[in-house]
Amino acid sequence: MKVDFTIPMRDVINANQREHFHVRAKKTKTLRQLGKKSAEGLVFPDPCRIIAYFGFPDKRRRDLHNYFGTLKALIDGIxxxxxxLPDDSWDHLIGPDLRVIDYKEKGHLYICLEIMTEGYSHSPSGSTPGLLSLGLSTTA
Incomplete structure (x- = not known):
């Protein structure tokens, strides 16, 4: 299942922007409403994994994680x-994993959310994800 968004860059939340909190709150409200409108009547598989594909209007290099505020507002609306979904905790929602795709529509950010269920487990053999791959222990 896929949910697509084309968002004017003026409505995008970027962690590097230094905006008044009223401006950011208005953007968040707009994005949540967009997320809600796009998902009304949909029921996602539970649990589900979300991969978020970002398409920017130009080829400038960007730090993708700076746009997480935009994605969070959309997912909160959904x-x-x-x-x-019943909740956006890790029991119901895995991810979102962020990717960049080639897309160029002047003045707009394109976001495609791919919702899937296959091929995921919370952690291997009940271990804490990430700690074992770093050689760290979960015991004191």
Whole structure:
């Protein structure tokens, strides 16, 4: 299942922007409403994994994680407002994993959320993800 968004760059939340909190709150509200509208009537598989594909209007290098605020507001609209999932905790929602795709529409950010269920387990053999691969222990 896929959910697509084309968002004017003026409505995008970027962690590097230093905006007044009223401006950011208005953008968040707009993005949540967009997320809700796009997911009304949809029920996502539970649990589900989300891969977020970002398409930017130009070829400039960007730190993709700076756009997580935009993605969070969309997912909050989908999950909390449209009720496509019971909750956005890790019990119900895995990810989102962020990717970049080639897309160029002047003045707009394109985001495609791919919702899937296959091929995921919370952690291998009940271990804490990430700690073992770093050689760290979960015991004191």
């Amino acid at each position: 999950v909390t407002d449209a009720k496509a």
